[in-house]
Amino acid sequence: MVDASGLRVVIVGAGPRGTSVLERLLARYASSPDERHHLEIHLVDPYPAGPGHVWRTDQSRLYLMNTPAFFPTVIPDQGLSVQTLRDASFDDWRRKQALFPDADLSAADVAELKQLNTEGFPSRALYGRYLRSTFTALVDGAPAGIQVRIHQTTAVRIRRGRPTAAARFVVELANGDELSADNVVLALGHLPARLNPAQQRLADGARKSGLRYWPPAVPNDVDWGEVPGGEPVLVRGMGLNFFDVVGQLTEGRGGRFDPNEEPGDRAVSSGGEALNYVPSGREPLILAASRRGAPYRAKSALATYYPQSVSLRFFTEETVAALAVGGLQPGFDQDLWPLLHRDALWAYYRTLVRAEPSSVDRADFLSVLDDILSRPGRGIGWADDVDALVAACVPVSRRLNLLGLARPFAQRTFATHEEFDAAVETYLQADARACLAGEDDPVKMAIGVLNAGRAVIKILVADGGITGESWLGGLRGWFESFIEGLASGPPALRMEQLAALSRAGVVRFVGPDPVFGIDPADGTFTVVSPWVKAEPLRARNMIEALAPANQVLMNRSQLLEGLLTDGLARPRIMIAADGEPVVTSGLEVTAPPYRSVGASGRGIEGLYVLGLQLSSTQWGIAIAAESKAQYRSGYRTLQDSDQIAEDILAPMVSAIP
Incomplete structure (x- = not known):
């Protein structure tokens, strides 16, 4: 039985989702103040609170968001019954900081703020500054009666409290501490994952042949300086991580993009040919491969997230x-x-x-x-x-x-690699022109x-x-x-840059439906496309330009594996068209507020799930909450946090006379 005179909440994960739960707890507590009831909130994360893992403030400025400045927020601005204690989307924060920057902003932060407009694409580091600033302001402005504690370590296990204990759970931390909790919120975000069978075969073969293989990873977790320059490197995947990898291996090594000048010193403005790449000489030869053979299409330069000139008529x-x-x-x-x-x-x-x-x-x-x-x-x-x-x-x-x-x-079908490279360059130029239009x-x-x-x-x-x-x-x-x-593609700038890299011979393209292998005869990775009638391309280095798989049964998280083993969580199973059960990517949860469903098939009171591990209950949940959202789904993650906070605080509210 939870003691309503005081609640102890542990939020595992202090990135944007954990910050959102904190904000909702503070706002709801403030809306029903009663000095006799104490709320103790613990946030556990090995990374800095606010930015968390992905949005760390010390990462390269070359890592850009794929949404413009006007889009993201961690603070709700509609759709919730209890108003926030702090009102600032990223764009609101950006405008203020551009005029009156906080003392703790770096010189790079200030420089970026000066040139960033509402339609520009911020660096992830700058968005991390917003998250950190917001988190700090929330904690500093917490209502009386609330204690917030931050534990910059890893939660390694959650176990049930003893039947005679006052709290439902005990959260074990990597530093040896234990936290008693009435409620635990799992806001775990991106977790390390095991390789799939195809990736594991390449990793094993690379070890045997003395090759270098970089598995899927959050880009900022990788030391890109270990990738050798001056020789080929295979890069599998041409989604968002691809552009992060390419940026680190080109601009990140001292290369630069210069405006392409027409005769008379006029800059070329036509899409796809506006830039020239000047190599540093330390770049590898990037051999880019993906199933579709081409990168994600880029985002147009628009004043709004959804175009203003068209709208949904039939699919409303x-x-x-x-x-x-x-x-x-x-x-x-x-x-x-x-x-x-x-x-x-x-x-x-x-x-x-x-x-x-x-x-x-x-x-x-x-x-x-x-x-x-x-x-x-x-x-x-x-x-x-x-x-x-x-x-x-x-x-x-x-x-x-x-x-x-x-x-x-x-x-x-393409007769040579050069023919396919030319086709991709044409595609890149056309997409860049479309973005400009x-x-x-x-x-x-x-x-x-x-x-x-x-x-x-x-x-x-x-x-x-x-x-x-x-x-x-x-x-x-x-x-x-x-x-x-x-x-879901990158800013249009990335199309211009990739076209320039192709013209400079720094990036080449493999072809659709690539097949990867290792040739034991010469000890190299090989890749061939059935649509490019040429010899396989070879390299001694290979990078998986992918994020770790968001699959709960493929995770390498001691915490999540323990929850599954201890029966406090289980994956969701769906029935496919052939009648066979399929284990899906996310955890099984109850109806909102999302409680983890245990091995018994019942929801676990006081154990909540938020974020990526809801991937079998919600779709497209990785994207940030949208400021001034046009559709309800734009603020759904904030709504989820609000429902969890409401449920956590229900014993307090009901106890108020």
């Missing part, structure tokens, strides 16, 4: 909610995707007609397209009718192949609508909103990688 929150009337669970492929597909088509062709009217050979094209897309019900045959209309009115080069956007080289680019507007649709999907699929087979086969099976490659 209201339409989606109607699908679930009567407790029915819609399917992703058959119910959700067709609606979102229509929105993408409408956004693309509406923008095409506005920006390039000569590309459409029919005056009433949009009217006819609207009639087809707006057919009531499922509109059987609508896709065929759209195809027929487009075939009659739009040249092949301007037609939208939506699924093909994520696989730009699908079914194309912003709301006048049809492809970027179609992607913008898909990104907005992603926000609606997050609302629908949370907490069992779709069937398990749809989650596994549709949402996670194909749509997740599809939308990430289109809408």
Whole structure:
């Protein structure tokens, strides 16, 4: 039985999620003050409180966020009944600090603040400064009756308290201390993970052959100086971590990007050719490989997160909610995707007609397209009718192949590596030009609508909103990688830089669907693409440009493994389309507030889960909370923290006369 005269809470993880729980506990406590009730909050994290692991303030300025300054916040600004004690998104903080910087900001922080605007992309180090500043202000301004203690160490085990003990749990720390707790919040964030079988084979083979293999990692955890210069290095993965790796091996070694000057000393402004790379001579030859053969598409330069010129018409929150009337669970492929597909088509062709009217050979094209897309019900045959209309009115080069956007080289064969390099460079230049065009680019507007649709999907699929087979086969099976490659990319600057690196011969591209191996005859890693008819590329070094797998059963966390072993947690299991059970990536939890479900199948009172380990209950949870969010999913993580805080403090509130 929890003693309502005083509560002890341990938050394991003091990064953004842990900071959010702290903020909600303070705000809710302050809204129902009673000096007889004491709240003791302990935060446990080996990394500095606020930034946590990923957002450390001492990391390279080359590591950029993939959201602009106006986007992220750790402080709620809507959707919650209890107001915050501190009001500042990152952009609010940035504006203030640009004018009146805090004394503890570094010279690099101040320099970045001077040049960063609301639409620019901050470094992760600067966002870490915001998180640290916010955390410090919260602790310093904590209401009377609350004690906050920070333990900069690792939690290694959580065990149940003895039946006669006053507290439910005991949290064991790596430094030997033990914390008694009535409630524990798991805000664990990114955890180390075991390698998958393919990665393990490469790692084992590398050891036997004397090769260097860098497994998936948080980029700032790696000493990139150990990668030798002047020789090839294979880099697998061309998502966000890829750009971090490339930056450290180029600019991070003294190379620089200069503006490309036209005759007459005028800077080239056309996308994809605006920069020249001047090598330092210490770079390796980067051999870049990924399944799609190309990097994520970059983000356009927009004043808002979702484009202002297009919007969701068919895949709205209201339409989606109607699908679930009567407790029915819609399917992703058959119910959700067709609606979102229509929105993408409408956004693309509406923008095409506005920006390039000569590309459409029919005056009433949009009217006819609207009639087809707006057919009531499922509109059987609508896709065929759209195809027929487009075939009659739009040249092949301007037609939208939506699924093909994520696989730009699908079914194309290349005779040499040089031919494929040239194709990728053309792709990079086209994407950079599209970013510059912003709301006048049809492809970027179609992607913008898909990104907005992603926000609606997050609302629908949370907490069992779709069937398990749809989650596994549709949402996670194909749509997740599809939308990430289109809408989760880096700033447009990265396309310009990568194109310059390609022209300079510092980066080369392997080709789609690469196959990696180790040749024991000459002791090298090898990689070959079935679509590039050339000899395998070879290197003695290989980097996995990936984050550690977010899979609870692949983790290498002593704490999480202990929770699973002790029966205080278990992974969520879903049933696939073939009727077979599938162990999913996240923990099984109760309905909000998310309590861990133990081996018995019952929720564990007082043990809460927040963040990445909810990946089988919510979708797309890695992204930060959104300031002034347009969709409810934009502040869902803050709402989760609020519900946990409300539940923790319920004994106190109910005890107030």
